[in-house]
Amino acid sequence: MINELLFMNGYGVYVLSAFSFTLLSFTALYLVTKIQFVKEQNKFVAKFGSLNTEKANSAKSQRINKEILANATNN
């Protein structure tokens, strides 16, 4: 059964390499995008941490900044 599935009447090499290439491309794109996201998020948290209280409060007044910080701590 497994041999049949892998052999696919002699086309297994072609079919499985096409599927493998697709899934590998998906994984690579997901990882690259995730790494870029985490890098920017960490940069934001570091910059936010270096602000003085007044500037931090001003930045926190924007909902989007609060969301970024909340997401960073959840991750």
Place this chain on the structure above:
Amino acid sequence: MFKLFQPNKIFQITSKAPKYILFLFVIVISVGLTEALVLSPEDYKQSDAVRIMYVHVPAAWISLGIFSSITFLSISGFIFKNKNLFLIAKSLAPSGFVFNIIALVTGSIWGKPTWGTWWAWDARITSMLILALFYAMYLISWRIYENEEKVFKISTIITILGIINVPIIKYSVDWWNTLHQPASINILSKSSIHSSMLFPLLIMTAAFALFSLLIFLMKYNTELIKIKNKGLDRL
């Protein structure tokens, strides 16, 4: 209407959505792979080589759909002077490019057992390669130009030139004698594909669409955080 697309308002949704979409994608792709590799029948002519269709066709469809969306968003962004539309277009491009490459590579792998060659300078294949070049130029334009106005203008020109190629890709198999087969699925007329093959194809298309949505959201969130990082620098 554009107020609905304000980054501040939609970040709340876009920042939480990826984990749910990833979960849904894993379920749909698992069902799709089982259908495509195990349950769907082999073709009477192409035998099991036909299974490559389940990755090749959705990838081609989605790369064409994304390029058309990018063009529409870029032109709208230019007309309505809305930066967020450019940001959405920019975030869609990486997945569109990767789907384009997947369509080319899996098409080449499919070509070997069916046509006896990995590559042919056939109208459909060549026009898909040209689309990949337009995707590459679009992505490079965002990398090399620092000036916002300039990058908006140049990326829009690239998409306008590139969109001319999209109907050529679609109708190339009807206009010229090509190695590539004509479309088996038509929205307006009866499709020539059997439901036992159409069903897995649609599931795989749904999975690919979910994946491109996932990458788009992650990329869009990254772009928003980049803007906010610049905002913190100015404080």
